[in-house]
Amino acid sequence: MQGKNIVLIGGSYGIGASLADMISTAGANLWVLSRSKASAGRHIAFNAVTDRIDQTVLPDIIHGLAYLPGSIQLKPISRLTDEELLHDLNINALCAARCIRDVLPLLKKAEQASIVLFSTVAAQQGMPFHSSVAMAKGAVEGLTRALAAELAPRIRVNAVAPSLTDTPLAAKFLSTADRKMASAKRHPLMRIGTAGDVAHAAFYLLSDASSWITGQVLHVDGGLSAVRL
Ligand SMILES: NC(=O)c1ccc[n+]([C@@H]2O[C@H](COP(=O)([O-])OP(=O)(O)OC[C@H]3O[C@@H](n4cnc5c(N)ncnc54)[C@H](OP(=O)(O)O)[C@@H]3O)[C@@H](O)[C@H]2O)c1
Numbered sequence: 001m002q003g004k005n006i007v008l009i010g011g012s013y014g015i016g017a018s019l020a021d022m023i024s025t026a027g028a029n030l031w032v033l034s035r036s037k038a039s040a041g042r043h044i045a046f047n048a049v050t051d052r053i054d055q056t057v058l059p060d061i062i063h064g065l066a067y068l069p070g071s072i073q074l075k076p077i078s079r080l081t082d083e084e085l086l087h088d089l090n091i092n093a094l095c096a097a098r099c100i101r102d103v104l105p106l107l108k109k110a111e112q113a114s115i116v117l118f119s120t121v122a123a124q125q126g127m128p129f130h131s132s133v134a135m136a137k138g139a140v141e142g143l144t145r146a147l148a149a150e151l152a153p154r155i156r157v158n159a160v161a162p163s164l165t166d167t168p169l170a171a172k173f174l175s176t177a178d179r180k181m182a183s184a185k186r187h188p189l190m191r192i193g194t195a196g197d198v199a200h201a202a203f204y205l206l207s208d209a210s211s212w213i214t215g216q217v218l219h220v221d222g223g224l225s226a227v228r229l
Pocket residue numbers: 009010011012013014015016017033034035036037046047048049067068069070071072118119120121161162163164165166167168169170
């Protein structure tokens with residue numbers, strides 16, 4: 001990671017902030033594009049929904065790109081509005097595809113580069129009230145595999161699929177000790193995730209340590225997707 005140029009879309013808090021700290025500590029050059037200020041790296045004010053990436057504020061070569069913005073909107077389908085469905089698809093998948101497209105020329109200049117996207121445990125396992133986010137993250141997983149094929153062998157593309165992780169995005173589900181305990185108990189490893197748990201997986205996928213891995217969805221979910229006790 002030392003000396004590489006890494007760009008995070010989102011990195012001001014949550015999993016992205018933890019990932020930003022790891023990247024900085026590893027000696028990489030870091031650019032964070034988000035709406036609020038980031039504590040690590042060079043911050044560039046950017047809204048993934050409304051703005052296009054200005055390549056001139058980025059380095060000439062990019063070795064790693066991660067796209068963090070996402071949503072957790074849990075509702076029965078009968079109560080989901082068109083706007084909510086479109087918002088989830090947009091922030092999770094369409095804006096990710098647009099950001100990748102816009103920095104691709106800079107990723108292509110690297111001898112080896114890595115893109116990391118974020119899915120959810122609910123994309124591959126059916127869970128009630130998750131239809132909007134599952135649909136949007138299903139698109140992210142499709143994008144991951146399609147781009148892994150299209151951009152091989154120089155650019156790897158993988159995704160991390162977390163279960164409930166203690167970040168601002170999940171705050172409303174973890175607002176009381178009882179809610180936290182109930183969520184922890186749903187996981188075979190009997191706890192919810194920390195931002196660091198998930199950031200470590202993304203850091204690995206961005207780094208050369210994963211140089212023979214592409215087109216994969218790495219499940220970081222306390223065992224929820226694979227283990228039944
Ligand atoms: N936390 C969980 O339980 C969980 C579970 C499954 C999947 N995930 C996925 O993991 C990823 C990271 O989740 P998280 O919990 O760390 O989310 P988070 O706490 O909401 O952090 C998201 C980051 O993305 C940035 N961001 C959000 N909207 C943006 C926009 N329009 N333009 C630019 N930046 C934007 C935020 O910065 P600004 O607000 O400053 O722009 C922040 O830095 C997401 O894709 C999420 O869907 C999370």
